[in-house]
Amino acid sequence: MNIPTLYHFTEALEAPDLLLATLRDCQPRRTATGGIAMSRTSRFAEVEIRWNGARYLLCFPLSGAAIFSVEQTAAKLKYLQTELLTDYLLLRDEMIFTDDEGQPHHCDLILHRLPDGEPLNKCVWQYDAETLLRRVDELEQGLLQLDFHHNNLKAENLIVTPQGRLIPIRYHFARFGSGSDAEQFEALRRLIREEASAGMELHEPTAPAYRTRPEFTGHLFVGEMSDMLIRVEDEAGYGYVDTSNRTVIAPQFIWAADFREGRAEVQTAEGMGLIDKQGRYVIEPRYEIVDFNPYTGCTRLRREGLWALADYNGRIATEFTPRYIEEDEYIEV
Structure with missing residues (x-):
């Protein structure tokens, strides 16, 4: 089969000079034990890398349909000049992998620039709620003006920059001109009202007064x-x-x-x-x-x-076929 797997992706990250085209000198983030620090969303596996002095998410498609679904978004973002979004580039034939018969093939990857800062879900309690809510309002209005709909706008997909801006990441479900983020913005506002406490104003570069959460020790x-x-x-x-x-x-x-x-x-x-x-x-x-x-x-x-x-109990209810199954498909009971 000439379909790449997570094993092929890991292999390429271990030897980028041999198996990657543009990113030959990238450095993937590793766990404390030296392995590749990989995570996955519903459409992509991803690894944080350093390349040319900046941080990126390198995203590997878990199916051919994953690339098809982001092609138009990536193409338009390539030429869009805005501070609200970061580079999201489709790298054609970026990864080389070998099939079971030893034949080489190529695979597309997504390279997504990460802004400096922390995900909102990891730092929301450090900031003043009213300031964060203003930043959410500004982001919502800015994305509407761009006619950009993220369609997966949750706290872990928002970065709070050192300058106090909110920058969305992971545009795998994003669309120009279709979709709505209204419910997701409201969910973010509820999270902020519940979690954020009085602390550092985002626009003031003064020493922050952090509120900490209990630490779980003994883990990597x-x-x-x-x-x-x-x-x-x-x-x-x-x-x-x-x-x-x-x-x-x-x-x-x-x-x-x-x-x-x-x-x-x-x-x-x-x-x-x-x-x-x-x-x-x-x-x-x-x-x-x-x-x-x-x-x-x-x-x-x-x-x-x-x-x-x-189904929910793990019973395989359909035949294995080449047809790609969409995320929201389900089994009639």
């Missing part, structure tokens, strides 16, 4: 709480702890996602799978892609380039 990485569990990384891999930092699912995975509606995607040496909150496999880890949708309760699976759909 600590994620956000989701479904009452917190994703952590230890020397043995990724696992989950409860709100008292007690182990619930022992670290063992190469990569793991946050829990949503009682399910979490995980990556092992054998492939991707889906687990429940007791750490039991709902879907065994033998697939190239496992993508659970908490809104439909269904999971998209890819095996050897073929797609199928599973």
Whole structure:
């Protein structure tokens, strides 16, 4: 099969001078144990890299349809002059990979410039709520003037810059002229009202008065709480702890996602799978892609380039076919 996998992407990042075209001298971010610090969204796997003195997200498509869905956005952003958005470039034939028969192929990647700063979900409580709300209003009006709709505007996709601006990232669902961010902006405002406390005004470069959250010690990485569990990384891999930092699912995975509606995607040496909150496999880890949708309760699976759909209990309910399954498809009960 001439379809690239996460293994091929990792291989390219380990040897960018041999397997990448433009980004031959990039440096991927690594975990404390030396591995590639990879994460994934529903359409792309991504790794933060340093290249030409700047930070970027390098995004690998989890299907051919992922690239098709962003082509027009990337093309228009390439020539758009605005301080509200960052570079989002489609790199044609950027990655070289080899199929099972030893034949070389090429794959497109997305290069997305990261602004300096922290994601809003990691620093919202450090700032004055009224100032943040003004910044949200400014961003909403600015994006409307550009006729740009992000369509996935949540706190982890917003960067608070040192100058106090809000810059959205991850334009994988974005469109010019179609969509609406109104509900997502309202959700951001609710988050800010609930979480932000009096502190540093964003426009004042004075020493901040931070409010801290309890720290979970003893881990290489600590994620956000989701479904009452917190994703952590230890020397043995990724696992989950409860709100008292007690182990619930022992670290063992190469990569793991946050829990949503009682399910979490995980990556092992054998492939991707889906687990429940007791750490039991709902879907065994033998697939190239496992993508659970908490809104439909269904999971998209890819095996050897073929797609199928599973129900909430992991029962594969469709045949594996070449047809790409959209994120919002579900099984009629």
